[in-house]
Amino acid sequence: MRAGAAFAAALLGGLVLTALFSSIPLSGGQALTMFGVVDRVDYATAAWQALALTATGPVTLWGLITIALLVTRNGWSARSASRYGDPVCFYAMTHYKLHYACVSCRVSFKRHADLQREHLCPNCSQPLLCAGHDFAPPPRRDVRSWSVVAAVLGEGLRYEGLSVCGCGKEPKYRPRTRAELRIRRAVAARDGLSLSEALSRPDPLTSPAD
Known part of the structure; x- marks a missing residue:
């Protein structure tokens, strides 16, 4: 189960159990619950009352903790908006x-x-x-791939999968x-292009604007 689904399940369970086992004492021997105003039922003995409080106390606390996690979780609103298609920077x-x-x-290294x-x-x-942001380094023993990386970075290019502000997917070739x-070096030399432009083309013979 993904972390998001597990968190949502914990939140829903906490909310339901908190609503079920929470009550606000009122005057006249009554209490306010999710079912409305009901008569408060006294326990037969103090032992039964202690057992009930011991069982429902952690459940209520769990519900409150899940609510607090929802409020303080980093990027929750941004991820939720992104999931439903809203642009998020x-x-x-x-x-x-x-x-x-x-x-x-x-x-x-990441810095x-x-x-x-x-x-x-x-x-x-x-x-x-x-x-x-999205550079995937080749294995250190792969000298050929690192030579390509050196050419790309030497032209001032970066490996990015999102737009500049991060609000949409725009993977750069x-x-x-x-x-x-x-082949891109040959096209750049033949057509008088800058090498950085040629390295950015998925098709070396076609301009991205075409």
């Missing part, structure tokens, strides 16, 4: 970490963007290149193999 609401890569050491200082590779102390990189 995820990147404006939450500062997500970015992927930073060192193509020389063939490693990547918060910091305009005051540059992130350095812990292995070679060289500046890391920002690879975007990036070459993954050396063959895809070679």
Whole structure:
């Protein structure tokens, strides 16, 4: 079961049980419950009353805790709106970490963007290149794939799957193999395009506007 479904089930169960076992004492030996105003029934002995309170107390507390979790859960409203099709600017609401890569050491790290200082590779102390929110680093032993990554990042491109503000899916094409990189370099040289534009084309022979 997904975490969202489990949370919804816990919330619903807590609300129902809280409503069932909660009552507000009124004057005249009556109480207000979800069923209306009812006569309060006294327990035969103090032992039975203690047992009932012991059983219903944790249930009521569980309901209140699930309500509190619903109110304080991070991004609940944003995820709910996104699920039902409403545009939500995820990147404006939450500062997500970015992927930073060192193509020389063939490693990547997730760091918060910091305009005051540059992130350095812990292995070679060289500046890391920002690879975007959705960079999937190749295995370190895959030298060929890392050479393609180096070409992409060297042109100032990033690996992004959402729009700039994060409110819609706009996956950006990036070459993954050396063959895809070679043909786009050839097209850029032949047609006088910038390499960054050629690397952004899913079809190297067709402009994205066409």
